[in-house]
Amino acid sequence: MEKSIKWLSFASSAILAFTLVACGPQESSNDGTEGSNSDSSRELLIWEDQDKAEGIAAAVSEFEELHDVTITVVEKTYAQQIEDLRLDGPAGTGPDVFTMPADQIGTAVTEGLLKDLDVAEDLQAQYTDAAMLSQIVDGKVYGLPKAVETTLLYYNKDLINEEELPQTLDEWYEYSKEVTGDGNFGFLALFDQIYYAQSVLGGHGAYVFGQDENGNYDASDIGLATDEAFEGAKQIQRFYEEGLFPSGIIGEQGISVLDSLFSEGKAAAVISGPWNLEPFSRAGIDYGVKKLPELNDGENMSAFMGVKSYNVSSYSKNTELAEELVKFLANEENSRTRYEETLEVPAVQSLASDPVVTESEAAKAVAEQSQFSELTPNIPEMNEVWEPIDAALQTIATGRASPEDALTQAVETIQRQIEANHSR
Numbered sequence: 001m002e003k004s005i006k007w008l009s010f011a012s013s014a015i016l017a018f019t020l021v022a023c024g025p026q027e028s029s030n031d032g033t034e035g036s037n038s039d040s041s042r043e044l045l046i047w048e049d050q051d052k053a054e055g056i057a058a059a060v061s062e063f064e065e066l067h068d069v070t071i072t073v074v075e076k077t078y079a080q081q082i083e084d085l086r087l088d089g090p091a092g093t094g095p096d097v098f099t100m101p102a103d104q105i106g107t108a109v110t111e112g113l114l115k116d117l118d119v120a121e122d123l124q125a126q127y128t129d130a131a132m133l134s135q136i137v138d139g140k141v142y143g144l145p146k147a148v149e150t151t152l153l154y155y156n157k158d159l160i161n162e163e164e165l166p167q168t169l170d171e172w173y174e175y176s177k178e179v180t181g182d183g184n185f186g187f188l189a190l191f192d193q194i195y196y197a198q199s200v201l202g203g204h205g206a207y208v209f210g211q212d213e214n215g216n217y218d219a220s221d222i223g224l225a226t227d228e229a230f231e232g233a234k235q236i237q238r239f240y241e242e243g244l245f246p247s248g249i250i251g252e253q254g255i256s257v258l259d260s261l262f263s264e265g266k267a268a269a270v271i272s273g274p275w276n277l278e279p280f281s282r283a284g285i286d287y288g289v290k291k292l293p294e295l296n297d298g299e300n301m302s303a304f305m306g307v308k309s310y311n312v313s314s315y316s317k318n319t320e321l322a323e324e325l326v327k328f329l330a331n332e333e334n335s336r337t338r339y340e341e342t343l344e345v346p347a348v349q350s351l352a353s354d355p356v357v358t359e360s361e362a363a364k365a366v367a368e369q370s371q372f373s374e375l376t377p378n379i380p381e382m383n384e385v386w387e388p389i390d391a392a393l394q395t396i397a398t399g400r401a402s403p404e405d406a407l408t409q410a411v412e413t414i415q416r417q418i419e420a421n422h423s424r
Contacts, residue, residue, distance in 0.1 A: 042069045044318060044325060047098035049078040049308070055341035059334040063325055071325075078308060082108055089113065089315035096322040097329075099146065102134035102307035103376035109137045110380050115312040115319050116140040117326065126332065131347035133215060134307040134375055143311035144330035145347035146338065150303040150369040151199060152362070153293065154262065154276065155269040157286045165269075168294045169200070169235065169301065172269070176244040179268060185246065188258050189271040191236040192250050192397045194389045195304055195376075196271060201232035202302030202374060203295045208385060209377050219381035219418055224389060225404075225411040233396055233403030235295070240397045250397050262287075273306075277343055277362055289362050291369040305373040307347065339363075384417040 048056060053073045060071050076084065078099045088094035100108070108114050119141040124132050131145035155165060166172045166187075176186030190196040198208075205228035210221030223229065239245050248257040259276065261267040263283035271292065280287055292301035310326040312319055328334065335346040340356060345366045357363045376382070392410035395401040401409075 042067075042318075042321075044069055044071045044096045044322060045094075046071060046073045046325070047076050047081050047084075047095040048073050049099050050075050052338075052342050052344070055338035055344075056329055056334065058337060059329055063328050067321065067324070069321060082113065085113055085313060085315075086111070089313055092315070094313050094315050096316040096318055097310055097312055097325055099308055099310055100143075101376075102131075102143075102145070102309055103378045103382055105135065105142055105309075105311075106137055106377075106379040107383060108311075109140075109142060113314055114142045115314045115316065115323070116142055117144070117312065117323050119144065119327070123327070126349060127347045128349055128352075130305060130370075130375055131307050134378055135309055137378070143309035144326050145307050145309050146330050146335065147308040147342075147344035148347050148366065148370065149274045149306045149308070149345065150366055150373045151196060151271050151273050151292065152365045152369060153269060153290045154272055154280065154287050155290070156262065156265060156267070157288055158265065159268040162288055165290065166293065168296060170296045172293060173238065173242075173244070175268075176239070177242060180244050183266060185261060185267045186244065187239075187269045188245060188249060188261060188267050189239075190249065190254050190258060191239065191245075192254065192390065192394045194386065194393065197232075197236060197393050198374075199271065199292055199301040199303045200236055200295065201229050203299050203372075204228045204232035204235070204297070206232055207374075208382070209379070217377050217379045217381075219379060219422065222411050222414060224385075224414075225407045229407055230403045233393070233407060236393070237396050237399075237403065241399065245397075250394055274344060274362060274366060289365045291365050292372070300372040303369055303373040304376045305370055306376060308344070381418050381422050384414050384421065388413040388417070 046056075046060070053075050056073070060073060063069070064071055074095070079101055081095075081098045082100045082104050085094050085098060105114070124141070127145050128148070131148050135141055135143040135145060155162075166175050172187040179186045191200065198206075201224070206226055207223035209217040209219055210223060211217055240250075246257065246261075248254070258267070258270055258272070259279070262270045262272075263280060263285060265285065277289075292303060294300050310329055312322045312326060316322045332348050332350055335348045336351055336354065336356065338344070339346050339351070343360070343362065345357070345363050351357050352367060388410040389407075392401070392406040395406045396403050
């Protein structure tokens with residue numbers, strides 16, 4: 001359910017009325033001013049992530065006073081916002097500023113949904129390199145990063161002491177064989193999904209798309225049906241073959257099963273993300289968090305690094321003001337405040353050594369795991385990867401196909417879909 005929160009900077013703006021007509025993206029006029037900017041439209045709409053509006057409340061109020069503008073904040077699940085923009089943008093009811101996963105930026109740019117931003121080099125340099133890179137497509141900046149996340153290892157301190165924690169995936173495999181039974185489990189992960197399985201596949205040297213020396217992705221170079229990928233998949237498959245993962249953990253309901261088992265104290269450790277810090281606490285679990293374990297070759301498990309960003313809709317009627325708001329929300333001071341309220345690790349480089357961040361076990365774990373993580377590719381061709389490779393991993397998990405056959409077939413499907421949907 002969406003929640004709407006409004007902060008007003010002056011009494012006469014008690015109600016925000018949307019009177020926008022359906023229109024396409026706005027262009028700047030020849031004199032350098034926004035074609036649709038006017039004194040009568042000093043209003044901005046932000047779509048913020050669910051349960052995260054409090055993190056920007058103070059910044060929004062300050063920006064309202066500084067710029068004599070009324071801002072409405074609506075909370076929406078952030079992964080859904082770009083989908084809603086496709087409908088609400090043209091209808092004139094979409095946001096000026098919204099938040100989205102960085103791996104969807106390439107597609108959004110292709111569809112003309114994002115306004116490119118004028119971000120000076122010194123401002124770009126304030127963010128971590130990987131986080132800032134996630135906002136750039138063909139040399140243009142389309143947003144500023146507000147938070148970074150990677151998957152982490154959660155462990156139940158009532159079931160296993162920190163000193164006894166296995167340090168490698170092999171050790172977790174052996175530990176799970178000792179403790180699994182009677183509805184209880186050792187180590188659990190959603191390895192039937194590439195988002196999580198890449199931690200093992202990537203650690204063995206597999207990759208989704210190759211990259212050139214400038215970091216540009218090559219969609220014709222897919223590294224998910226290589227010897228390294230096959231080896232990683234075999235390491236994954238054994239957890240299912242031995243019954244160390246419950247059957248319910250495979251498929252669409254898997255994430256709910258994993259979360260429930262850990263929340264009920266029936267799993268000693270799980271791989272999940274920072275989004276579960278608060279829910280697991282509410283469940284009463286005394287947990288710790290660490291970076292992901294090492295693999296049997298000594299390499300650390302990899303992970304996809306997600307970046308959340310603030311972006312400006314190309315349908316905004318106040319794109320210049322919206323751009324200023326993005327820069328304000330994502331600055332160092334407001335990023336620090338947002339972290340204190342939401343516990344989402346900021347992308348500002350200087351905050352990595354800030355005591356408010358370094359004293360957090362979770363933030364420390366994210367920072368450590370980030371060293372071994374990679375950006376989720378943000379090119380449109382990534383949309384063709386998810387379903388085929390997840391289907392392949394599920395057939396591997398259920399023993400219906402070998403890693404070689406399943407992954408080879410998945411890559412062939414991905415290649416056909418890229419050819420059909422992205423050929424230029």
